[in-house]
Amino acid sequence: MREETLAIIFGMAVVTFLPRFLPMAFLTRWVVPERVKMGLGYVPTAILSAIVFPILFFNDGGKVAIQPLYLLSAVSVFIFSWKVKRLWASVILGMLVYWGLGFLM
Amino acid sequence: MTNNGQFREGVKDALPVVLGYLPVGMAFGLLARNAGMTPSEAGLMSFLVYAGASQFLAIEMIYKGMTWLPIVSATFFINLRHFLMSSNLSLYFKKTRLPVLGFLSAQLTDESFAVAISNLPKVKNSPPYVFGLQITSHLAWVIGSIGGALFGPFIKISEYGLPFALPSLFICLLVFQLKSVRHYGIMVVAGVSSLFFKWALQGNWYILLAALLAGGIGAVIEIINGKEKTGADRQEGDGKQGQSSKLKAQRKTLRKCLEFEAQRRISRSRIEL
Numbered sequence: 001m002r003e004e005t006l007a008i009i010f011g012m013a014v015v016t017f018l019p020r021f022l023p024m025a026f027l028t029r030w031v032v033p034e035r036v037k038m039g040l041g042y043v044p045t046a047i048l049s050a051i052v053f054p055i056l057f058f059n060d061g062g063k064v065a066i067q068p069l070y071l072l073s074a075v076s077v078f079i080f081s082w083k084v085k086r087l088w089a090s091v092i093l094g095m096l097v098y099w100g101l102g103f104l105m
Numbered sequence: 106m107t108n109n110g111q112f113r114e115g116v117k118d119a120l121p122v123v124l125g126y127l128p129v130g131m132a133f134g135l136l137a138r139n140a141g142m143t144p145s146e147a148g149l150m151s152f153l154v155y156a157g158a159s160q161f162l163a164i165e166m167i168y169k170g171m172t173w174l175p176i177v178s179a180t181f182f183i184n185l186r187h188f189l190m191s192s193n194l195s196l197y198f199k200k201t202r203l204p205v206l207g208f209l210s211a212q213l214t215d216e217s218f219a220v221a222i223s224n225l226p227k228v229k230n231s232p233p234y235v236f237g238l239q240i241t242s243h244l245a246w247v248i249g250s251i252g253g254a255l256f257g258p259f260i261k262i263s264e265y266g267l268p269f270a271l272p273s274l275f276i277c278l279l280v281f282q283l284k285s286v287r288h289y290g291i292m293v294v295a296g297v298s299s300l301f302f303k304w305a306l307q308g309n310w311y312i313l314l315a316a317l318l319a320g321g322i323g324a325v326i327e328i329i330n331g332k333e334k335t336g337a338d339r340q341e342g343d344g345k346q347g348q349s350s351k352l353k354a355q356r357k358t359l360r361k362c363l364e365f366e367a368q369r370r371i372s373r374s375r376i377e378l
Contacts, residue, residue: 004172004173005142005146007173008173008176008177009149009150009153011176011177012153012177015177015180016154016155016156016159016181016184019184019188020184020187020190020210021206021210022188022191023189023191023192024191024194024195024198024206024210025206025207026195027192027195028201032196035328038327040196040324041323042319042320042327043190043192043193043316043320044219044222045282045288046292046316046320047215047218047316048219048279049291049292049295049296049315049319050295050296050311050312051215051219051275051299051312052272052276052279053295053300054311055275056272058303070272073272074272077273077276081277085281087121087277090273090277090280091121091274091277093273094270094272095270097266097269098266098273099265099266
Protein backbone atom coordinates (compact mmCIF):
# COMPACT_ATOMS: atom_id res chain seq x y z
CA MET A 1 0.00 0.00 0.00
CA ARG A 2 1.14 3.52 -0.73
CA GLU A 3 2.14 5.80 2.12
CA GLU A 4 -0.05 8.70 0.98
CA THR A 5 -3.14 6.48 0.92
CA LEU A 6 -2.28 5.03 4.33
CA ALA A 7 -1.88 8.53 5.77
CA ILE A 8 -5.31 9.46 4.42
CA ILE A 9 -6.90 6.32 5.85
CA PHE A 10 -5.36 6.69 9.32
CA GLY A 11 -6.11 10.40 9.44
CA MET A 12 -9.73 9.73 8.53
CA ALA A 13 -9.92 6.94 11.12
CA VAL A 14 -8.82 9.32 13.89
CA VAL A 15 -11.20 12.16 13.01
CA THR A 16 -14.18 9.84 12.60
CA PHE A 17 -13.45 8.18 15.94
CA LEU A 18 -13.35 11.37 18.02
CA PRO A 19 -16.95 12.63 17.56
CA ARG A 20 -18.18 9.08 18.03
CA PHE A 21 -16.24 8.46 21.22
CA LEU A 22 -15.86 11.73 23.16
CA PRO A 23 -19.55 12.30 24.04
CA MET A 24 -19.87 8.66 25.18
CA ALA A 25 -16.69 8.90 27.23
CA PHE A 26 -17.68 12.11 29.02
CA LEU A 27 -21.46 11.98 29.25
CA THR A 28 -21.52 8.45 30.69
CA ARG A 29 -19.29 9.68 33.54
CA TRP A 30 -21.42 12.71 34.24
CA VAL A 31 -24.77 12.89 36.03
CA VAL A 32 -26.95 14.26 33.25
CA PRO A 33 -29.50 16.83 34.46
CA GLU A 34 -33.16 16.03 33.77
CA ARG A 35 -33.49 18.96 31.40
CA VAL A 36 -30.61 17.87 29.22
CA LYS A 37 -32.14 14.40 29.13
CA MET A 38 -35.48 15.84 28.06
CA GLY A 39 -33.71 17.75 25.33
CA LEU A 40 -31.98 14.60 24.11
CA GLY A 41 -35.32 12.77 24.09
CA TYR A 42 -36.29 14.25 20.74
CA VAL A 43 -32.86 13.87 19.15
CA PRO A 44 -33.61 10.46 17.54
CA THR A 45 -36.73 11.80 15.82
CA ALA A 46 -34.88 14.93 14.74
CA ILE A 47 -31.84 13.08 13.38
CA LEU A 48 -33.89 10.51 11.48
CA SER A 49 -36.07 13.24 9.91
CA ALA A 50 -32.99 15.23 8.93
CA ILE A 51 -31.62 12.14 7.18
CA VAL A 52 -34.84 11.07 5.46
CA PHE A 53 -36.19 14.35 4.02
CA PRO A 54 -33.08 15.30 2.01
CA ILE A 55 -32.90 11.78 0.53
CA LEU A 56 -36.38 12.33 -0.86
CA PHE A 57 -36.11 15.91 -2.08
CA PHE A 58 -32.55 16.07 -3.38
CA ASN A 59 -31.29 14.06 -6.35
CA ASP A 60 -27.94 12.26 -6.59
CA GLY A 61 -26.30 15.39 -7.93
CA GLY A 62 -27.28 17.32 -4.78
CA LYS A 63 -29.92 19.45 -6.54
CA VAL A 64 -33.46 20.05 -5.28
CA ALA A 65 -35.76 17.73 -7.18
CA ILE A 66 -39.20 16.15 -7.08
CA GLN A 67 -38.55 12.43 -7.56
CA PRO A 68 -41.88 10.59 -7.94
CA LEU A 69 -40.21 7.17 -7.67
CA TYR A 70 -38.63 8.03 -4.30
CA LEU A 71 -41.68 9.85 -2.97
CA LEU A 72 -44.18 7.10 -3.82
CA SER A 73 -41.88 4.40 -2.42
CA ALA A 74 -41.31 6.45 0.73
CA VAL A 75 -45.03 7.01 1.30
CA SER A 76 -45.64 3.26 0.88
CA VAL A 77 -42.98 2.42 3.47
CA PHE A 78 -44.30 5.11 5.82
CA ILE A 79 -47.87 3.78 5.77
CA PHE A 80 -46.80 0.15 5.84
CA SER A 81 -44.43 0.49 8.80
CA TRP A 82 -47.04 2.56 10.62
CA LYS A 83 -49.55 -0.27 10.35
CA VAL A 84 -47.32 -3.31 10.54
CA LYS A 85 -44.41 -2.23 12.78
CA ARG A 86 -41.93 -4.74 11.34
CA LEU A 87 -38.54 -3.40 10.28
CA TRP A 88 -37.64 -6.28 8.02
CA ALA A 89 -40.98 -6.37 6.26
CA SER A 90 -40.87 -2.59 5.75
CA VAL A 91 -37.41 -2.67 4.19
CA ILE A 92 -38.37 -5.51 1.83
CA LEU A 93 -41.61 -3.75 0.91
CA GLY A 94 -39.76 -0.51 0.20
CA MET A 95 -37.32 -2.30 -2.08
CA LEU A 96 -40.13 -4.12 -3.92
CA VAL A 97 -42.18 -0.96 -4.45
CA TYR A 98 -39.11 0.95 -5.63
CA TRP A 99 -38.11 -1.88 -7.95
CA GLY A 100 -41.62 -2.38 -9.29
CA LEU A 101 -42.32 1.31 -9.87
CA GLY A 102 -38.97 1.56 -11.63
CA PHE A 103 -40.41 -0.53 -14.47
CA LEU A 104 -43.50 1.69 -14.76
CA MET A 105 -41.79 5.07 -14.65
CA MET B 106 -30.57 -12.67 28.95
CA THR B 107 -27.03 -14.03 28.71
CA ASN B 108 -24.27 -12.09 26.97
CA ASN B 109 -24.37 -14.61 24.16
CA GLY B 110 -28.11 -14.26 23.76
CA GLN B 111 -27.86 -10.48 23.67
CA PHE B 112 -25.10 -10.67 21.10
CA ARG B 113 -27.17 -12.94 18.86
CA GLU B 114 -30.15 -10.65 19.25
CA GLY B 115 -27.98 -7.79 18.02
CA VAL B 116 -26.78 -9.78 15.03
CA LYS B 117 -30.38 -10.54 14.13
CA ASP B 118 -31.47 -6.90 14.35
CA ALA B 119 -28.56 -5.89 12.11
CA LEU B 120 -29.80 -7.89 9.12
CA PRO B 121 -31.88 -5.07 7.56
CA VAL B 122 -28.78 -2.88 7.80
CA VAL B 123 -26.70 -5.59 6.12
CA LEU B 124 -29.16 -5.57 3.24
CA GLY B 125 -28.42 -1.89 2.73
CA TYR B 126 -24.67 -1.95 3.46
CA LEU B 127 -23.67 -4.73 1.09
CA PRO B 128 -24.70 -2.94 -2.12
CA VAL B 129 -23.55 0.49 -0.94
CA GLY B 130 -20.23 -1.03 0.20
CA MET B 131 -19.89 -2.62 -3.22
CA ALA B 132 -20.54 0.71 -4.90
CA PHE B 133 -17.81 2.18 -2.72
CA GLY B 134 -15.35 -0.61 -3.59
CA LEU B 135 -16.06 -0.21 -7.27
CA LEU B 136 -15.56 3.57 -7.22
CA ALA B 137 -12.45 3.27 -5.02
CA ARG B 138 -10.98 0.91 -7.61
CA ASN B 139 -11.82 3.38 -10.35
CA ALA B 140 -10.12 6.13 -8.34
CA GLY B 141 -6.92 4.07 -8.33
CA MET B 142 -7.12 2.37 -4.95
CA THR B 143 -6.34 -1.33 -4.55
CA PRO B 144 -8.96 -3.72 -3.10
CA SER B 145 -6.91 -4.02 0.10
CA GLU B 146 -6.77 -0.23 0.48
CA ALA B 147 -10.52 -0.01 -0.06
CA GLY B 148 -11.04 -2.77 2.52
CA LEU B 149 -8.72 -1.14 5.04
CA MET B 150 -10.48 2.20 4.66
CA SER B 151 -13.89 0.59 5.19
CA PHE B 152 -12.55 -1.28 8.22
CA LEU B 153 -10.83 1.66 9.95
CA VAL B 154 -12.90 4.65 8.84
CA TYR B 155 -16.34 3.04 8.46
CA ALA B 156 -18.19 6.18 7.42
CA GLY B 157 -20.06 5.99 4.14
CA ALA B 158 -20.45 9.62 3.08
CA SER B 159 -16.86 10.54 4.02
CA GLN B 160 -15.44 7.55 2.19
CA PHE B 161 -17.28 8.41 -1.02
CA LEU B 162 -16.10 11.99 -0.76
CA ALA B 163 -12.54 10.85 0.02
CA ILE B 164 -12.22 8.68 -3.09
CA GLU B 165 -13.52 11.54 -5.20
CA MET B 166 -10.88 13.81 -3.68
CA ILE B 167 -8.18 11.15 -4.08
CA TYR B 168 -9.22 10.81 -7.71
CA LYS B 169 -8.79 14.56 -8.14
CA GLY B 170 -5.29 14.25 -6.70
CA MET B 171 -5.87 16.00 -3.37
CA THR B 172 -3.58 15.41 -0.40
CA TRP B 173 -4.42 14.09 3.06
CA LEU B 174 -5.11 17.40 4.81
CA PRO B 175 -8.21 18.55 2.88
CA ILE B 176 -9.53 14.99 2.82
CA VAL B 177 -9.11 14.46 6.56
CA SER B 178 -10.64 17.84 7.45
CA ALA B 179 -13.63 17.26 5.17
CA THR B 180 -14.11 13.87 6.87
CA PHE B 181 -14.01 15.49 10.29
CA PHE B 182 -16.78 17.94 9.44
CA ILE B 183 -18.98 15.37 7.75
CA ASN B 184 -18.83 13.13 10.81
CA LEU B 185 -19.46 15.78 13.44
CA ARG B 186 -23.09 14.67 13.28
CA HIS B 187 -22.14 11.54 15.21
CA PHE B 188 -21.46 13.81 18.16
CA LEU B 189 -25.18 14.14 18.78
CA MET B 190 -25.88 10.43 18.27
CA SER B 191 -23.09 9.48 20.64
CA SER B 192 -24.44 11.95 23.24
CA ASN B 193 -27.85 10.37 22.95
CA LEU B 194 -26.59 6.79 23.32
CA SER B 195 -24.44 7.76 26.30
CA LEU B 196 -27.66 7.91 28.35
CA TYR B 197 -27.93 4.12 28.17
CA PHE B 198 -24.35 3.10 29.03
CA LYS B 199 -23.79 4.52 32.48
CA LYS B 200 -22.26 1.33 33.84
CA THR B 201 -19.99 0.47 30.94
CA ARG B 202 -16.19 0.58 31.23
CA LEU B 203 -14.26 3.05 29.10
CA PRO B 204 -12.41 0.57 26.83
CA VAL B 205 -15.71 -1.13 26.02
CA LEU B 206 -17.25 2.27 25.25
CA GLY B 207 -14.33 3.00 22.94
CA PHE B 208 -15.00 -0.20 21.09
CA LEU B 209 -18.74 0.44 20.82
CA SER B 210 -18.46 4.05 19.75
CA ALA B 211 -15.85 3.30 17.07
CA GLN B 212 -18.54 1.40 15.17
CA LEU B 213 -21.32 3.94 15.56
CA THR B 214 -23.06 4.80 12.29
CA ASP B 215 -26.32 6.53 11.32
CA GLU B 216 -27.87 3.14 10.61
CA SER B 217 -26.74 1.30 13.74
CA PHE B 218 -27.80 4.32 15.81
CA ALA B 219 -31.22 4.28 14.16
CA VAL B 220 -31.71 0.58 14.91
CA ALA B 221 -30.37 0.93 18.46
CA ILE B 222 -32.72 3.75 19.48
CA SER B 223 -35.66 1.74 18.20
CA ASN B 224 -34.72 -1.11 20.55
CA LEU B 225 -33.86 0.79 23.71
CA PRO B 226 -34.85 -1.92 26.20
CA LYS B 227 -32.33 -4.23 24.51
CA VAL B 228 -29.68 -1.50 24.32
CA LYS B 229 -29.69 -0.27 27.88
CA ASN B 230 -26.46 -1.24 29.66
CA SER B 231 -26.08 -4.10 27.23
CA PRO B 232 -22.81 -3.78 25.28
CA PRO B 233 -23.10 -7.33 23.82
CA TYR B 234 -26.33 -6.41 22.04
CA VAL B 235 -24.89 -3.25 20.52
CA PHE B 236 -21.68 -5.07 19.71
CA GLY B 237 -23.59 -7.79 17.83
CA LEU B 238 -25.59 -5.17 15.96
CA GLN B 239 -22.54 -3.13 15.00
CA ILE B 240 -20.00 -5.84 14.20
CA THR B 241 -22.47 -7.45 11.80
CA SER B 242 -23.13 -4.15 10.03
CA HIS B 243 -19.42 -3.35 9.98
CA LEU B 244 -18.56 -6.74 8.48
CA ALA B 245 -21.17 -6.25 5.76
CA TRP B 246 -19.62 -2.88 4.94
CA VAL B 247 -16.06 -4.25 4.75
CA ILE B 248 -17.03 -7.37 2.80
CA GLY B 249 -19.15 -5.28 0.43
CA SER B 250 -16.26 -2.88 -0.17
CA ILE B 251 -13.70 -5.59 -0.90
CA GLY B 252 -16.23 -7.48 -3.02
CA GLY B 253 -17.05 -4.36 -4.99
CA ALA B 254 -13.38 -3.58 -5.56
CA LEU B 255 -12.69 -7.14 -6.74
CA PHE B 256 -15.83 -8.01 -8.71
CA GLY B 257 -17.66 -4.69 -9.02
CA PRO B 258 -17.98 -4.58 -12.79
CA PHE B 259 -19.77 -7.95 -12.83
CA ILE B 260 -22.42 -7.21 -10.21
CA LYS B 261 -25.62 -5.23 -10.64
CA ILE B 262 -25.88 -3.26 -7.42
CA SER B 263 -28.61 -0.88 -8.59
CA GLU B 264 -31.10 -3.69 -9.28
CA TYR B 265 -33.84 -5.32 -7.16
CA GLY B 266 -34.67 -2.09 -5.34
CA LEU B 267 -31.36 -2.24 -3.44
CA PRO B 268 -30.81 1.55 -3.67
CA PHE B 269 -33.96 1.99 -1.62
CA ALA B 270 -33.01 -0.42 1.18
CA LEU B 271 -31.40 2.17 3.45
CA PRO B 272 -34.00 4.91 2.80
CA SER B 273 -36.70 2.34 3.71
CA LEU B 274 -34.80 1.47 6.87
CA PHE B 275 -34.61 5.11 7.95
CA ILE B 276 -38.26 5.84 7.13
CA CYS B 277 -39.45 2.80 9.07
CA LEU B 278 -37.30 3.65 12.10
CA LEU B 279 -38.55 7.23 11.96
CA VAL B 280 -42.14 5.94 12.05
CA PHE B 281 -41.25 3.89 15.16
CA GLN B 282 -40.15 7.13 16.87
CA LEU B 283 -43.41 8.98 16.21
CA LYS B 284 -45.11 8.35 19.52
CA SER B 285 -47.00 11.61 20.02
CA VAL B 286 -48.20 14.73 18.23
CA ARG B 287 -45.08 16.49 19.44
CA HIS B 288 -42.89 13.96 17.68
CA TYR B 289 -44.70 14.73 14.43
CA GLY B 290 -44.04 18.42 15.03
CA ILE B 291 -40.33 17.71 15.62
CA MET B 292 -40.28 15.62 12.44
CA VAL B 293 -41.68 18.49 10.38
CA VAL B 294 -39.31 21.05 11.88
CA ALA B 295 -36.25 18.81 11.47
CA GLY B 296 -37.28 17.68 7.99
CA VAL B 297 -38.01 21.10 6.56
CA SER B 298 -35.00 22.75 8.19
CA SER B 299 -32.70 19.96 6.96
CA LEU B 300 -33.91 20.68 3.42
CA PHE B 301 -33.16 24.35 3.94
CA PHE B 302 -29.70 23.73 5.44
CA LYS B 303 -28.75 21.28 2.72
CA TRP B 304 -29.87 23.76 0.07
CA ALA B 305 -28.16 26.74 1.73
CA LEU B 306 -24.87 25.21 2.92
CA GLN B 307 -22.12 23.12 1.40
CA GLY B 308 -21.27 19.74 2.84
CA ASN B 309 -23.05 17.58 5.37
CA TRP B 310 -23.92 20.17 8.00
CA TYR B 311 -27.65 19.82 7.47
CA ILE B 312 -28.13 16.73 9.66
CA LEU B 313 -26.36 18.21 12.67
CA LEU B 314 -27.91 21.69 12.35
CA ALA B 315 -31.46 20.48 11.74
CA ALA B 316 -31.23 17.97 14.59
CA LEU B 317 -29.87 20.61 16.98
CA LEU B 318 -32.61 23.05 15.98
CA ALA B 319 -35.49 20.59 16.22
CA GLY B 320 -34.08 18.82 19.30
CA GLY B 321 -33.60 22.23 20.94
CA ILE B 322 -37.17 23.27 20.20
CA GLY B 323 -38.36 19.95 21.60
CA ALA B 324 -36.34 20.51 24.77
CA VAL B 325 -37.79 24.01 25.23
CA ILE B 326 -41.35 22.71 24.79
CA GLU B 327 -40.68 19.95 27.33
CA ILE B 328 -39.31 22.41 29.85
CA ILE B 329 -42.23 24.81 29.39
CA ASN B 330 -44.72 22.01 29.78
CA GLY B 331 -43.09 20.83 32.97
CA LYS B 332 -41.80 17.43 33.86
CA GLU B 333 -43.73 15.29 31.49
CA LYS B 334 -41.84 12.08 31.06
CA THR B 335 -40.13 11.34 27.76
CA GLY B 336 -39.24 7.97 26.35
CA ALA B 337 -35.65 8.30 27.47
CA ASP B 338 -36.69 8.94 31.06
CA ARG B 339 -38.90 5.91 31.19
CA GLN B 340 -35.97 3.77 30.08
CA GLU B 341 -33.75 5.46 32.66
CA GLY B 342 -36.27 5.09 35.46
CA ASP B 343 -34.97 1.88 36.99
CA GLY B 344 -31.39 2.99 37.39
CA LYS B 345 -31.43 3.44 41.17
CA GLN B 346 -28.85 1.58 43.14
CA GLY B 347 -29.56 -0.96 45.83
CA GLN B 348 -32.55 -2.59 44.21
CA SER B 349 -32.72 -6.33 44.48
CA SER B 350 -32.58 -8.18 41.20
CA LYS B 351 -35.99 -9.68 41.92
CA LEU B 352 -37.57 -6.27 42.19
CA LYS B 353 -35.83 -5.24 39.00
CA ALA B 354 -37.18 -8.27 37.19
CA GLN B 355 -40.68 -7.46 38.41
CA ARG B 356 -40.35 -3.90 37.21
CA LYS B 357 -39.13 -5.12 33.87
CA THR B 358 -42.13 -7.36 33.43
CA LEU B 359 -44.45 -4.56 34.50
CA ARG B 360 -42.81 -2.18 32.06
CA LYS B 361 -43.15 -4.69 29.25
CA CYS B 362 -46.86 -5.06 30.01
CA LEU B 363 -47.27 -1.30 30.07
CA GLU B 364 -45.40 -0.91 26.81
CA PHE B 365 -47.47 -3.61 25.21
CA GLU B 366 -50.67 -1.96 26.40
CA ALA B 367 -49.45 1.43 25.17
CA GLN B 368 -48.56 -0.05 21.79
CA ARG B 369 -51.99 -1.66 21.57
CA ARG B 370 -53.70 1.61 22.36
CA ILE B 371 -51.60 3.50 19.88
CA SER B 372 -52.37 1.08 17.09
CA ARG B 373 -56.06 1.07 18.01
CA SER B 374 -56.27 4.86 18.06
CA ARG B 375 -54.57 4.89 14.67
CA ILE B 376 -57.17 2.58 13.21
CA GLU B 377 -59.88 4.83 14.60
CA LEU B 378 -58.18 7.84 13.05
